[in-house]
Amino acid sequence: MMMRNGISGLALAATLTLLAGSVVTAETKAADDPNLVAAYDEDGRYYTEDDVPTFNIQEDGTVDWLTYSGFRRYHAECHVCHGPEGEGSTYAPALKNSAIDMDYYDFVDVVTNGRKRISSSENSVMPSFGDNPNVMCYLDDIYVYLKAHGSEAIARGRPAKKEDKSDAIREAENACLGT
Numbered sequence: 001m002m003m004r005n006g007i008s009g010l011a012l013a014a015t016l017t018l019l020a021g022s023v024v025t026a027e028t029k030a031a032d033d034p035n036l037v038a039a040y041d042e043d044g045r046y047y048t049e050d051d052v053p054t055f056n057i058q059e060d061g062t063v064d065w066l067t068y069s070g071f072r073r074y075h076a077e078c079h080v081c082h083g084p085e086g087e088g089s090t091y092a093p094a095l096k097n098s099a100i101d102m103d104y105y106d107f108v109d110v111v112t113n114g115r116k117r118i119s120s121s122e123n124s125v126m127p128s129f130g131d132n133p134n135v136m137c138y139l140d141d142i143y144v145y146l147k148a149h150g151s152e153a154i155a156r157g158r159p160a161k162k163e164d165k166s167d168a169i170r171e172a173e174n175a176c177l178g179t
């Protein structure tokens with residue numbers, strides 16, 4: 001459920017300001033970038049003021065569920081080409097930077113539909129994952145993890161402490177996977 005339902009624009013702005021103050025953000029270069037800072041949360045998912053998924057790292061290093069889940073999903077589906085921790089490889093770009101520099105909707109579009117750059121000097125193919133539930137059901141998780149890592153909000157490696165998976169996240173996952 002959106003927590004912004006039924007409030008006016010002005011009240012909304014004030015609410016978001018309050019919320020932004022209450023969400024704990026790691027002290028990184030991410031600390032005041034509106035594309036990264038969590039402005040509000042919804043059943044365990046965090047969003048920027050523009051309703052784009054983002055991470056939330058507590059002071060003791062506890063990561064939000066999507067960041068944790070995304071670490072695992074990334075290393076199951078993407079790292080073979082894009083390198084461990086989104087660091088990039090000789091033939092695929094460093095996604096830890098892409099997740100920060102690219103528009104969220106462009107990121108989703110490339111993963112869903114793929115992208116090719118083929119010429120006499122290049123043969124670069126990003127496969128489309130639109131039919132792969134192990135990617136599509138966890139696309140926000142992967143994106144959020146890469147954003148957290150790319151902005152240096154989390155250290156390398158599997159995050160040690162995580163928030164519990166919320167019922168809403170579990171239900172959405174089951175619905176997406178059709179289980």
Ligand code: HEC
Pocket residue numbers: 074077078079080081082091092093095098102107110111115116117124125126127129135142
């Ligand atoms: C088989 C190798 C391969 C796999 C697996 C793969 N990618 Fe890619 N990806 C590429 C290549 C190559 C490119 C560059 C395509 C181009 O030149 O347009 C790319 C590009 C991208 C881009 C655009 C990056 C930018 O900065 O423009 C995104 C986003 C992306 N991949 C996400 C993913 C995600 C998420 C996964 C895992 C679900 C994944 N990729 C798995 C090969 C791969």
